[in-house]
Amino acid sequence: MGTAQVILAYGIVNVVMAYLFGAETWLRRGEVFSVLFATWGRLGYFRFGAPGPRGFFGGLLRPFEASVSRLTFVLMLLVSVSFDGLLATPAWKNLVSQLPDALRTGAPGYTILLLVVFVLLVGVIWGLFAGFAAAVRAVGHLDEPLLNVVAGLLPSLVPIAFGYLLAHNFDYLAINGQLLIHQASDPFGMGLNLFGTVNYEPNRNLIPTAVVWYFEIVLIIGVHIAAVVLAHGYLGRAARTESQGRRAEWPWIAAMVGYTMTSLWLLAQPIVQEGVKG
Numbered sequence: 285m286g287t288a289q290v291i292l293a294y295g296i297v298n299v300v301m302a303y304l305f306g307a308e309t310w311l312r313r314g315e316v317f318s319v320l321f322a323t324w325g326r327l328g329y330f331r332f333g334a335p336g337p338r339g340f341f342g343g344l345l346r347p348f349e350a351s352v353s354r355l356t357f358v359l360m361l362l363v364s365v366s367f368d369g370l371l372a373t374p375a376w377k378n379l380v381s382q383l384p385d386a387l388r389t390g391a392p393g394y395t396i397l398l399l400v401v402f403v404l405l406v407g408v409i410w411g412l413f414a415g416f417a418a419a420v421r422a423v424g425h426l427d428e429p430l431l432n433v434v435a436g437l438l439p440s441l442v443p444i445a446f447g448y449l450l451a452h453n454f455d456y457l458a459i460n461g462q463l464l465i466h467q468a469s470d471p472f473g474m475g476l477n478l479f480g481t482v483n484y485e486p487n488r489n490l491i492p493t494a495v496v497w498y499f500e501i502v503l504i505i506g507v508h509i510a511a512v513v514l515a516h517g518y519l520g521r522a523a524r525t526e527s528q529g530r531r532a533e534w535p536w537i538a539a540m541v542g543y544t545m546t547s548l549w550l551l552a553q554p555i556v557q558e559g560v561k562g
Contacts, residue, residue, distance in 0.1 A: 319357060326439070327446060344439035344514050350431045356406065358438045359413065361445040362543075363405045365452050369550030370401075413438075416539035424523045424532025436522060437536060440514040444540070447507030448547055451500040455491070462486040500551055504544065511540060 302310045311318045325334060326343025336343035348354050370376055386393040417434045420426070426433055462484070469482040476482070515536050516529075523529030 313354075320361075323358060323361065323442065324446065326442060341443065341510060341514065344442055345517065346439070347432070347436040347518070348438055350429075350435040352431070355431075355434055355438055356410065358441065358445075359409050360406060362441060362448070363402065363409050365445065365448045366409075366547060366550060367402050367405055369452060369547070370405075371398075373550065413441075413539060416535050419535035420519070420532045423535060424519060424528045426522050426532065427524070428522060433522070436518045437515060440511040440518070440536075440540075443507040443510040443514070444504075444543070447503050448551075451503050451551060454499060455496050458491045458496070459486050459488055462490070497552070501548075504548065508540060508544060512537065 298310070298315060301314055304310075305314065312322070313319070322334065325332075326336065327341060328343070329338065329340050331338050331342060334343055335346045337345065348358060380387070380389060380394075383397075385391065387397050388394060414430070414434060417437055418430055420437065421428070421430055421433045428436070463486060465481045465484045469479045470476045512533075516533060519529040519532045519536075520526065523532055
């Protein structure tokens with residue numbers, strides 16, 4: 285019942301906003317799922333009228349709109365995964381255990397605490413990447429305004445955000461994805477057993493922890509290679525000379541290396557805890 289009410293309310297909001305701003309404008313700039321899928325869609329091979337040439341990552345060869353709201357949305361894709369990883373760390377759990385009961389897990393105050401921490405993380409990420417973008421602009425002697433430089437560099441972070449999203453949820457998908465075996469026999473919850481798998485229970489040890497960890501590392505290395513190539517292409521176009529473009533890459537590479545170290549540490553926390561418990 286609660287889910288139906290939320291969907292109904294969300295649908296009403298979208299109808300009102302589409303009426304006020306126009307359906308095309310609202311879907312392109314305001315409706316969160318359309319904006320999200322348009323962002324992830326830049327990774328795909330086919331363009332379907334979207335900007336950029338056909339081919340994987342083709343949509344990322346063009347910068348994002350140089351507006352604070354659009355760039356903040358892209359950075360939130362990074363923050364969301366890091367934030368989820370932060371909540372799984374022993375440091376966070378120890379901190380919450382020392383807070384007053386009103387801020388403990390399950391209390392209304394805990395939701396407010398999570399919102400505050402998330403907003404702070406967005407601000408920190410904005411400050412860090414804007415600072416590194418300013419260093420890129422200074423080292424490369426770029427003529428574009430700082431916001432345009434950020435907009436040109438952020439497409440290189442989209443593969444990283446997608447890679448971390450997949451890596452962070454890979455173990456979850458491997459275990460809970462097995463529920464599809466059960467669901468296939470009784471897709472509508474009518475008590476059927478079409479394929480004899482209705483009693484199937486997910487195997488939590490289907491994929492060893494080491495395999496999960498090395499898959500995550502390979503995936504993250506791959507998306508970072510793509511990110512470096514994309515940043516190299518943008519700076520090659522934006523810099524006055526080839527040598528300035530190459531020098532401008534170093535601050536951005538340093539930013540990505542630092543982010544990688546932090547994110548790998550966050551990804552490793554659930555695996556480390558599992559190993560300690562085992």
